[in-house]
Structures are given as C-alpha cells and as structure tokens.
Amino acid sequence: MSSAAFETTEDFARGMDARDPLASYRQRFYFPKPASGEDCIYLCGHSLGLQPITTRKYVEQELKDWAQFGVEGHFQAQNPWVPYHRLLTKQTATLVGAKPSEVVVMNSLTANLHLMMVSFYRPTKQRHKILVECGAFPSDQYAVESQIRFHGFDPAASLVELIPRRGESCIRDEDVELLLDREGDSIALILLGGVNYATGQVFDMARISAIGHKMGCIVGFDLAHAVGNVALHLHDWAPDFAVWCSYKYLNGGPGCVAGCFVHERHSQAWDLPRFSGWWGRDEKTRFQMGPDFRPMAGAEGWQLSNPPILALAPLRSSMEIFEEVGMERLRAKSVSLTGYLEFLLDHSTSRGFSIITPREPERRGAQISIRIPHNGRALCEELTAAGVIGDWREPDTFRVAPVPLYNSYQDVYNFVRRLVAVLP
Numbered sequence: 001m002s003s004a005a006f007e008t009t010e011d012f013a014r015g016m017d018a019r020d021p022l023a024s025y026r027q028r029f030y031f032p033k034p035a036s037g038e039d040c041i042y043l044c045g046h047s048l049g050l051q052p053i054t055t056r057k058y059v060e061q062e063l064k065d066w067a068q069f070g071v072e073g074h075f076q077a078q079n080p081w082v083p084y085h086r087l088l089t090k091q092t093a094t095l096v097g098a099k100p101s102e103v104v105v106m107n108s109l110t111a112n113l114h115l116m117m118v119s120f121y122r123p124t125k126q127r128h129k130i131l132v133e134c135g136a137f138p139s140d141q142y143a144v145e146s147q148i149r150f151h152g153f154d155p156a157a158s159l160v161e162l163i164p165r166r167g168e169s170c171i172r173d174e175d176v177e178l179l180l181d182r183e184g185d186s187i188a189l190i191l192l193g194g195v196n197y198a199t200g201q202v203f204d205m206a207r208i209s210a211i212g213h214k215m216g217c218i219v220g221f222d223l224a225h226a227v228g229n230v231a232l233h234l235h236d237w238a239p240d241f242a243v244w245c246s247y248k249y250l251n252g253g254p255g256c257v258a259g260c261f262v263h264e265r266h267s268q269a270w271d272l273p274r275f276s277g278w279w280g281r282d283e284k285t286r287f288q289m290g291p292d293f294r295p296m297a298g299a300e301g302w303q304l305s306n307p308p309i310l311a312l313a314p315l316r317s318s319m320e321i322f323e324e325v326g327m328e329r330l331r332a333k334s335v336s337l338t339g340y341l342e343f344l345l346d347h348s349t350s351r352g353f354s355i356i357t358p359r360e361p362e363r364r365g366a367q368i369s370i371r372i373p374h375n376g377r378a379l380c381e382e383l384t385a386a387g388v389i390g391d392w393r394e395p396d397t398f399r400v401a402p403v404p405l406y407n408s409y410q411d412v413y414n415f416v417r418r419l420v421a422v423l424p
C-alpha cells in the first residue's frame with residue numbers, strides 16, 4: 001500500500017488489522033506484561049524477538065527425553081540429538097536463499113564471525129584492509145580489529161570505514177562503489193551488515209558482492225538485522241560467507257544459537273585455514289575418535305562442538321512459523337507496516353525528532369530509527385516503564401521495529417500516540 005493511502009485515524013488502523021491476512025500470527029506469541037497493567041506495545045523484535053507459545057513444548061520434549069534416555073537420547077530421543085541441528089537446515093536455507101549444504105546453525109554470531117575470518121581474511125602486504133560500515137555493531141568492530149592485529153597489521157592502516165556524506169545518516173550505494181574503485185585492490189575483506197543496526201539501512205548485497213569480487217575482495221555479511229526481516233538470496237548473490245544471530249527477528253530466545261552461510265564454491269576448499277572441532281569432522285568417521293581432522297564438505301565443516309539441544313529447541317518453534325508464513329508475505333506486510341509508522345510520524349504534530357532510516361522501502365527493513373536530540377534517553381525510559389518498548393542507542397536514537405509476524409497496525413498507531421505525547 002502506498003503512503004498516499006494511509007490515514008491518521010484509529011479506525012484506519014483497526015480496518016487494516018481486520019484485513020491483514022497475517023493478523024492471527026500475533027496470537028502465537030507471548031507479549032510482555034508491563035507492571036503498569038497496560039497492554040505492552042512491543043516494537044523491539046530487532047533486539048529480542050518474542051517467545052512463540054509453542055516454544056515451551058519444544059523445550060519440554062528435550063527435557064523429557066533427557067530424563068528418560070540420559071545419554072541414549074543422542075540416538076533415541078524423539079528427535080535424536082546427534083543430527084538435531086539438521087532439523088533446522090532446510091528451513092534456514094529457505095529463509096536465507098541458500099542451498100542446505102551452504103548453511104549451518106551453530107555457536108554465537110561473533111564466534112562465527114571469527115571462524116569465518118580465520119578462513120577468509122588472509123591479508124597480504126598489498127591486500128590487507130577490511131572494509132566495514134562506519135557505525136558497525138561494536139562486536140564486529142572489535143572482532144575485525146582483533147583479526148587485523150592477529151595478523152600483525154595495524155587497524156589504523158588496515159581498517160577502512162564507509163562514512164555517510166556530511167549531513168546524511170546513511171551510506172549511499174554509489175559511495176560503496178566509489179570507495180571500492182579507489183581502494184579495492186588493497187581490500188582483503190568487505191564485511192558489511194546486510195541491514196545496518198543503527199539506521200535500519202539495507203545494503204545492496206547482490207551488487208556489493210559482485211563489485212567486491214570484481215575487485216578481488218572476499219565479501220562477507222553480518223545479517224543479524226537482516227535475517228527474518230528482508231528477503232535474502234545468498235546463493236545467487238554469492239558472498240563468500242554470512243553470519244547471523246537468531247534472537248532478533250527469528251525469535252530463538254536470548255543468546256540463541258546463531259547461523260552461518262558459506263557459499264558452495266568453498267564447500268570443498270580443504271586448503272583454507274580453519275579453526276577446527278570434532279563436530280566439523282567428517283561424520284562417517286567422527287566417532288572413531290581418530291587423530292586426523294578431515295572436515296565435512298559445506299558449511300557444517302566449520303562446526304566446532306556438539307549442538308546445544310536446549311538452545312536449538314526454541315528456534316525450531318519459531319522456524320516452523322516462518323516456514324508456514326514465508327518471507328514473501330512477511331515482507332509485504334512489513335513494507336506496509338513500516339510505511340504506516342513513517343506516515344504517522346511524518347503527520348504528527350511534534351517537531352522534536354527526525355527519521356534517520358532511509359525513506360525508500362527497498363532500502364530499509366522493519367525498522368524506523370528516530371533521532372531525538374533533546375532528552376531522548378529519559379523520554380524512552382519513561383515510555384519503557386509504561387510498557388512502550390523500543391530500543392535506545394546512544395547518543396540520540398530510538399530504534400523501533402514493527403515486526404510483521406506479531407505487530408499490528410493498532411500497535412503502531414498506539415506507539416505514535418504515546419511517543420508524541422511525551423515529545424516536545
């Protein structure tokens with residue numbers, strides 16, 4: 001729906017919810033209960049997704065099987081634990097547009113980022129730089145700086161940042177190309193967030209992969225804010241690797257197991273350096289416990305440890321829902337819901353804020369970042385205490401995510417009303 005068709009009345013929000021084909025999915029999640037007793041307005045799925053009602057059942061099954069079978073649960077549990085992580089493979093591959101052999105669910109995001117850089121960041125004197133976006137998530141910054149130092153280089157010379165133009169908040173696509181034209185032959189690795197966590201900007205991952213490869217760079221993406229949010233076609237876009245977490249849009253629960261993509265062309269790259277663990281070893285001989293390490297083909301060859309079943313179980317409950325709904329329908333609602341939030345903010349009477357997220361629907365996901373230059377933090381704390389939950393980022397940004405799986409037009413309407421009431 002184009003913004004011209006939106007209206008500012010509450011009746012309009014109600015009407016949109018009544019016509020929303022995905023409206024019933026809201027009933028499949030628990031919403032927090034604020035102390036104030038009011039209904040919670042939860043626009044924080046970009047930080048921690050809500051708990052699906054069915055999660056408990058999935059976790060309880062594993063607790064039951066552990067109690068009943070002990071160690072034999074590895075083979076006799078209703079869903080045997082040895083291959084348990086594979087229950088997520090097909091759904092994950094579909095979600096990120098990959099082949100099943102290109103994805104694996106394992107570890108945490110930052111750990112996977114390091115594992116990928118061990119294999120794919122191989123600096124030389126001529127080509128030693130890592131390109132990141134300015135304002136990348138701090139963990140990514142720490143990870144890349146430590147990798148640069150680990151190889152004996154200096155981040156002051158080897159870390160290159162894409163910076164928005166003066167007076168702008170987001171990075172222009174053409175500036176990525178200009179920088180690569182200028183410095184591409186000294187860049188070993190391009191590592192960008194598919195969706196920038198602070199502004200919600202979506203990068204043109206297909207184009208960046210293509211140009212990066214033309215310049216001889218390795219291309220990797222941190223998809224923490226992209227997975228389950230925007231459509232991904234990783235196999236076709238062909239970055240070398242990607243990593244993501246599962247606790248945001250994927251609703252896997254706090255600290256849930258993360259995901260990793262390694263493009264098929266590296267599936268048998270046995271000569272790549274890699275940090276190894278027994279779960280990455282060829283499974284046919286894994287339990288012979290021999291001294292030699294032969295990795296499995298594909299992304300699974302980067303696994304370290306046997307999978308944490310109790311952390312994977314919640315993710316299964318959510319991935320079932322994603323499989324049922326499909327990214328296409330989710331994204332269609334998301335574009336509309338985020339557009340509606342933008343429309344209401346634009347039509348509000350307050351001038352105490354500005355929007356820093358890109359205005360074009362194709363350049364953003366389910367997020368609007370609202371810059372509140374005066375007293376924003378206190379104001380957001382006040383809203384949180386009243387059950388209006390978004391996410392404050394220093395120094396001045398309130399990030400809110402209308403998540404299409406469980407947020408309604410009424411949520412968005414109520415949010416803007418409550419925000420505007422406290423804004424100057």
Ligand SMILES: Cc1ncc(COP(=O)(O)O)c(C=O)c1O
Pocket residue numbers: 108109110111137139140193197222224225245
């Ligand atoms: C973009 C991005 N990268 C990395 C991380 C760090 O993730 P983890 O703590 O799971 O390693 C986060 C966490 O929110 C993130 O948003």
